[in-house]
Structures are given as structure tokens and as C-alpha cells.
Amino acid sequence: MTRRKRRRWGILPAESKDSLGAANRDAGVESPGAAASLIQDDSAPLAPEPKVFKELLVNYEPHESRLAILEAGQLVEFYIEHDDEDQSAGNIYKGKVENVLPGMRAAFVNLGLEKNGFLYVDDAHAEERDHKKSRPIQDVLKVGQDIVVQIVKESIGSKGARVTTNISLPGRYLVLTPYSETVGVSRRIESERERERLRSIAEKIRPKGMGLIVRTVAESASQKALIRDLTYLRRMWTRIKHKARVVRSPALLHREASLIARTIRDHLDESVDRFVIDDEQAYYRAKEIAETISPTLKGRIELDNGVVPLFELRGVEAELDRAVKRRVWLKCGGYLVIDETEALTVIDVNTGKNVGSIDLSDTVLATNKEAAIEIARQLRLRDISGIVIVDFIDMENEADQTDVLKTFQRALRHDRTRVTVLGLTRLGLLEMTRKKVRESLLNQLTRVCPQCEGRGHVLSEEVIARRLRQRIIERLKESGVEALLLEANPAVASHLIGPGGTNLKELERNTGRAVYVRGNDECAMEDIHFIKVGTREEVERLGIPVHEGQVLDVVVQERHASNAKDGIARLEGYVLDIEDAGDRIGEVVHVEVIRALRTFSTARIIPDKENGSDQHGGHEVNQDVKRDTVPLTDEKSYSHMLPPAGPDV
Template sequence: MSSEILVNVTPMETRVALVENGAVQELYIERSQTRGLVGNIYKGKVVRVLPGMQAAFVDIGLERAAFIHASDIDLNRTDNEPHKPIQTLVREGQALVVQVIKDPMGTKGARLTTALSVPSRYLVFMPDSDHIGISQRIDSEEERERLRALVASVKEAEEIKKGGFILRTAAEGVGEAEIQSDMNYLKRLFRVLEQRMKENKPATIIYEDLALYLRVARDMVKTDVEKIRIDSKETFSKVHEFVTKYTPEVESVFEYYPGERPIFDLFSVEDEISKALGRKVELKSGGYLIIDQTEAMTTIDVNTGAFVGHRNLEETIYKTNLEAVTAIARQLRLRNLGGIIILDFIDMDDEEHKRQVHRMLEKHLEKDHAKSKVTSVSELGLVEMTRKRTRESLEHVLTEHCNVCAGRGRLKTAQTVCYEVFREILREERAYNTAQYLVLASQQVIDTLLDEESSNVADLEEFINKPIRFQVEPMYSQEQFDVILQ
């Protein structure tokens, strides 16, 4: 399976699309104003202990206090032992070094742990553990044993007495030199972090994970990735410098994309983003999925629609469910759906058909980087599953609750529409020669363009060397806009 990664960079946001066999499978969006927090390490301060919940709230300098459970502090217990009561583990006012394992979502604060870990290209360093672990995606038992022995010998040679390591999927097949280089990098990095832990005041950051475009270079280069194209020369230079220093063996995979056509127009990525915000997903056969996200869970309903089988109804149902499995696995990754997910397949009478649908689902989920658990198909055609959620879904990143319909639906935020306006202006600039631009949009979007986004507007005007004027269209909804050439 051939893969390609497209990286679209603007001063406001970075967007990354993973394309497999010509179809977009995963999307990552990081806005400069709201970067994800997973992996960040903070020196926090315990502000409230909750014995009833066996948890505590910790101030790490964010808008909302973060949350830590007793099981994420009491790390030395075995699986069979109950964790110690939270009030014996922490007290109010206490300083506590913690790491974010889940981003804030909705009204919930970030989720924390005291089990710190710091990643490099091939390894994850765990200062409070002596364990040597290996990614489950490395299947060969022989390779697992080789890597385990290699890490143990390099650890001894480098005299690293304290701390454990997890070998990441990218470590498959690498030699002693690469492991040694990574270990030395992590050792140096953690020495710096230990100093910050001592010197920093509570509610301050100790370590921040890399920006999205550098995480692509560190985490997403796999054997099946043929090309990683980046449409910003400045970002490409930064990535090239990072890769030359840490992962020179994958340097040839990266290339600068100078094309006049916007990079996300390749493989119709913009269209896929729009489709991924809709409820309905069409299947080639004429069937379709209906996807509904709520705070508690996501439901995916499979329907036959216009599809009628050649032989009988059972065959029609079976074929539709099999086709739906492929689409569901893709939508889970594309939309980054997490938590509890209920799949409502069309009822099947044949037990073998149920088994085949379940087997196909498990096979497709093997390609997914997020861990999931799946139950078998019930008598009602339902499959319950969970998919690990560490960051917001695509819908939550790009949309907000709609006030007009009292929260029953969603619409794009004014900021999302502003960025669409910027991209449309750049698209028009490449295609046509004009003296200036006029943007027609709703009051909310124009206000955002002239206020929070005014510096980005100024940068864009300087970049295209043309003025941009704005005009409110009272009848336009928040998502509507027009860019007029003048």
C-alpha cells in the first residue's frame, strides 16, 4: 500500500493529510492559537483533592484546572492491588510534575499522569521505570528479542542506570548506532528537564512536544510512505534541518511543493474535509452511513438505500454491510472519532455473514494508529467498540454548536471561515491578475477578520502586494462568503 503525506502550512495553522492509494485516510489540524497539549509536561499545583472520586484537580496554568486520578499517581502497584487513597498520595497546595495524556475536551479539563515519558524517533524514555517495552505493531518475535537485547546492551554501555524505554514501531530493523544516538539525545534532554523541574514555579510548562510539521518528520515516516510534500519553503527548511540532524536516512522522502495548484487540491483533500463534517456518507453501491456524534458516544447507522442485490435480500444486506465496514474504518480515522462508538449494521440472519463482517472490521482496524476494542455482532446487528481518544475530533476542531438551532446542529466557526477566505484569495491570486479583492461575508466573519485576524490580513496583503476590502452581507450565514476580483 503506497502512502503520501501532504503538509499545508500557513501562519495561522498547519494541516496534514495522510493519503493511502489515492484516498485521504487521516487529517491533523494544529492552529497556532490552540495547539494540542498531549505529551506536554508541567509543574502543577494541586488545587483540590476529591476523595469521593479518588482524583484531584491540578492547576497547570491553563484556563481550566486539569484532572488526575489516583491510579495515575500510584504507579508502583501491581494490577491486582487496589490503588492507595488519593488523600494519602497528594495534598492541596502540593507541587506535582505531571504530563498531559488527554487534551481538554468540551467542558472537561486535560487528563494527567505522573508517569512521565519523552519520545524520540525510535524510543520513548520513561524516567520512573526500568521496563523495556516494544510496540505491538512489531510482530516478529525474533525482531522483538533482538531490539530488547540491543536496548539493554546500549543502556549498559551508556551507563543509564535509571529509566526504561519503549521501542517505537519505527525502530523495526534499526541498528546499534541509531539506538545509541536516540538514547544520548533523550539523556541530554531529560537532564535539561530535571533542571527546569527544580527551578520553575508551579503552574508552568516544563516540556512542550514538537510542532505538528516536526512530529510528521519524527512519527509518520514509515516504510510505505513514498513522499511527504510540504508547501511552505520556510517550513520545509526547518523540517530538513530537523531530519538531517535526527533522521538523515529518511531525508529523500521529503520534498518542497512549489506548485501553483494548492496542495490540498491534490487528492481533493478540501472536498474530503467538507464531506467529513456531514452526517451522511454515500457508499458506491447506493447504500449510505449516517454518523451522529454526541458527548456520550458516536453512532454509525448503515442503510441499504437504493442498493438491491442480484439474488436475494440477505445477499444485498451482507454486501452492503461489508462495504460499510471499509467506509466506517476510514471515517473513524478521517474524523478522528473516539470514545464509545455504536455501529448499527443491517440485521443479518446468517451467522457466517456476521462473522465475516466482524472479521473484516477487525482487519481494517489493524491499520488504525489508535487502539480499539470491538465486540462481536449482536442479534440486533449492533457492534459496540471503543477507540482511544487523545485529541478532539475533526468536527470539534472545525465547528461549534449552532445558536440558531439551539445546539441541535453545528456550523463552522468564524475563524474557520476566515481561513477559508484567506485560502480562496491565495487560490484566486494564482489564477487571475487583479488590482484588489473584495470579501463579502457575515457580520461575525467580517468582525473577526478586522479584529482577531487583522494581523493575518495585513500579512496576506503584504504577501500578495494588493489591498483587500471587506463588506458585510446581512443575509449571509456565518459559513457563506464571496471573494470578488476588482
């Protein structure tokens, strides 16, 4: 469906009341006061959403563990941990300052890792944050100075990990901040009475000179439980300080908890219905940790030892495959296009197949609302962070615009990562940011394409064929031989041959040599393999693997591209056009070669005689043809290698 002409969504001036920001803050989502907002009413806070069935699934493989979080059977978050990773967010190091960069107001810290940590001046001395103007970095840090830092953002791409001196140690109910005296309560705890109770307890038990943050899971927790958690964190900090005094920099002082321990600490709460682990040793370890951290929830941990792998059984593997694709289909028939770049992520909403049977504006509204919910899920699942721009389908009705943004806001409530909604640009694009902690799922599960080097585009077959043609000419000039047999990707090979063999004839005319071209699926688009150089007779024996009158048993692989009545088989990349075999795809047929050319041969089906004999006194079963046959599910086609009507080649 064609996109509608863009109109500006109605926006409030910057000085208008930011009721969206207030609602977002209630939902645990930040929105700056200066951001433009569509929501102008003072409606009540969003009602709690109905309880959904929530599961934690942990898969253990050699040297790797994975966590999948499912809500109502749908994958919403995914984490992966490798045994050899040392740069997990939360690790604490004793580092050594290697470079101080006044112009960048930052320093590089040697952590003993492959890349140095990057320390901003505002992260180098937490006590300066309350001042309007922080001190210059050169007054805070010196080259060669030892410093205790914590990773807050993992190394991504060419950038080293971002670190801070403002250490924080998370427990089950509390986060201990040894270098800050601030007391805070999670914004996700909405009851003011409960917030005040927890704040009062935190102020009472807070160690002198330190700060505490009360986590969401602490809601309704007793003072005794908070004190027990704080005692554990203080012991941890004592061990870290002692190790920092006795070891030489750079050194790891504290490793963030393992995936299984983090899962229990950060995710296992009353909202979780099942916690399934597919490894027996990890299962018993989880039981032990839960006994200490959350004994009342220990019974929800289960062991899965089924024959079918856990992630495959629950559809996680299939969902991960979809999570790295650009296009995300919506149930209504619309779709999202998600493009992650170095600078930002752009999400485009399209109506797609959803033409609707109602008013156009209602169709657009329904698509946008479904898209808003799916975008919130994709942000969590793909761990997309940094700047995010969302291009919803244009809406003229301001009430519809408000409805979509409220739907989006409600869906973002499930996101544990800090999200800041900035409002709408003058072009009607929704701006937002999501805190960056680690690489996105796309970067964790994929690598840059070696062919296009991450551009998302490769050279066309015509351009590649033109370049390879020059390589062929150079090779023929160097060797001085009569003939050459080469293999190329089928799509490129068809362009080397040309319609009716015209390109191949032109190449032979320019070089005075015979050239035989064969398609090979295993060849990369830009590769060419020289199989044989020699006399014309030697090369022809390899280049034309059949002869007129030869009888073969072959498998029909596909229809002819331009003549649907015919079928196609192949022998080591050499094309066999079988007359009237278009309806026999996948069948083994008994054929006779009636014409053998350099780029393809033509064959006809002959009836089998009793005991496998025929008018030629028997037939030959060509095992090479069967062995080289493409499976029926293979989407690659060799039909285009057959020259259309024209001179024989």
C-alpha cells in the same frame, strides 16, 4: 430500502475462546478476553495487505499548519495545529495541586492554563499500578503540592486536560518512561524473532530506574541507532528535570514537538512514498530534522509551490467538507449515518440505493463489508473516540457475520490509535472503544449551531411565525402607527402571509393596522426586522416598490412553485410573478407590471422595440432588481411567498 427485521447475530458466551481477541492483538487491536466473539476457528493470522501509495501533505497558513495523510489518493488522517495552542497532548508542566477530591479519587492541578488539569489517582503514582488496591488520593497528593505532569488527553469541551505523572518521552525508535522500569515492544512488530532481538537490546541499554518502549519503526533498526535515540531522550529528560527545579509552578517545562517534527518522527517511514510541504521555510526545516532523525528518507520530502493550493489540488478540502457531514455514501449505493454525541458515537449502516441484482443476503453482505472498511477509515479521519456502536445491516448467516467482522478487523490494522473491539450485544450491535486523545474532527472544524444550540433541530416555520406574529402585535400597540413594513426569512414570511393572504388579513383585522411583509434571505429564521413604521402612504411606497404599468428589465430567477409556466423575479424581497417565463430562468426579460398587490405583483413579458423603445415610449432598467437577484445556484426559493389562488392582498 426498508431495514430488515432485526435478528440476533450468533454470539459465543463470555467464557468461550476469544480467538477474535487474539487476532486483534496480532493486528495491534485490543479485545478483552471476556468479550463475545463471532470468530470460532483458529485460522492463521491475517495476511499482509498489498502496499498502497502513501503521501504526507503539509499545508502552512499564518498561525496554522495542517497535515493530511493520503493512502491510494484517499484522505485517511488529518491533523491541525494552531500557533496559540498550549494544551497539546505530550506537553509537560510543573503544576500545583489545587483541589483533592477523595470521592472522585482525583485531583485538579493548576497548569497555568484556562482550565485545571484532571489527575486520577491511578495516574498519580505509577508505582501503585501493580498493586491490587491503590492508595487513597489524599495520601498521595496534598493541596499546594508541586507536581510534574504530562497531558495525555487534551481539553475537550468543558473538561480540562487529563494529566499523568507517568511521563513518557517519544523519540524516533524508543519511548523513554523515566518513572517506570517496564520494557515493551510494539505489538505491530509481528516477527517473534525481531521482537526478542529488540527486547534484548532495550533491556541492555535501559537506564537504571527507567523504562523503554520500542516503537514500530524500530523494526530492523541497529543497536547503534537505538542508543543514539536513547541518548537524545535522556538529554531531553535532564533538561526537563533541571527546569522543574528552578522554575515556580505553574510552568511549561517541555512543549511537544511541532507538527512538522512530529510528522517526521511519527509518520515518515518506509511506507511513505512522498512528503509534500507547500511552504519553503518549513520545507528546509523538515530537511534539517529528517537529516537527524531519518536521513535515508530525506529525499522523499518535496516542496510544492504551485499556483493551485496543495490541499485544493489533491482534493483534501473537499474531503474535509464531507468529513463533517452525517451521511457517508458508499460506492455500492449504500450509506453510513454517523452521529457523534457527548456519551458515544453511533454508526448506522443502510443499503440505500443498493437494491442489488443478486440474492438479498449477498447484497447485505457486500454492503456490510464495504461499510466495515469505510467505518475504519472514518474513525481515523474524523478522530472519533470513546464508545462507538456500529449497527450493521442484519445478517442471518453466521459465516457472513464472521466475514464482516474479519473485514472490519483487517481495516482497523491501519489505525495507530488504540482500538478495543468488545464484540456484539444481544441486539447485534457491535461495541468498541477508541482511545481519546484530542477533540474529534467535527469539534475541531465546526461550532455548535447558535439557532438549535446543538440539538440538531430548529423550530418549524409555523411555530416561529406564530411567535413573531405576537411580536408584531406588540410593536403595533406600542407605536400606535397606521402601517408597518417588516422583513423576515422567506420561509417564515410565507407563513406570516398565509394562503391567499389569509394570515396577514387576520393580523390586520386584529390590530386595525396595515402590515406589509417582505422576504429577506439574510434574516435568520427566528429574526424579524421592522423596516418602516408610519402612515399607510409612507409604508406602502416602500412596501410595494412597483406600480401598475411600470416597465422593467428583470432576471427570471426560478419557476413559480404552483404554476410552472410562470417565472419569479424579486425586488428587495418583493415577489414579481412573470407570466409565461418559466422556461426563461437566468434570462433578462423586458416586462410590464399589470397588477401590484401588497405581497406580490404580476407582470407580463413585452417585446423589445428597436433602440429599446416600446409602446410605452421607452422602458426603465431597474438596477435594484438585478443587484438583488439570487444567483442561479442559490437553492433558496421565494416561490412559496406567492399566495395561491385566493383573495387579492
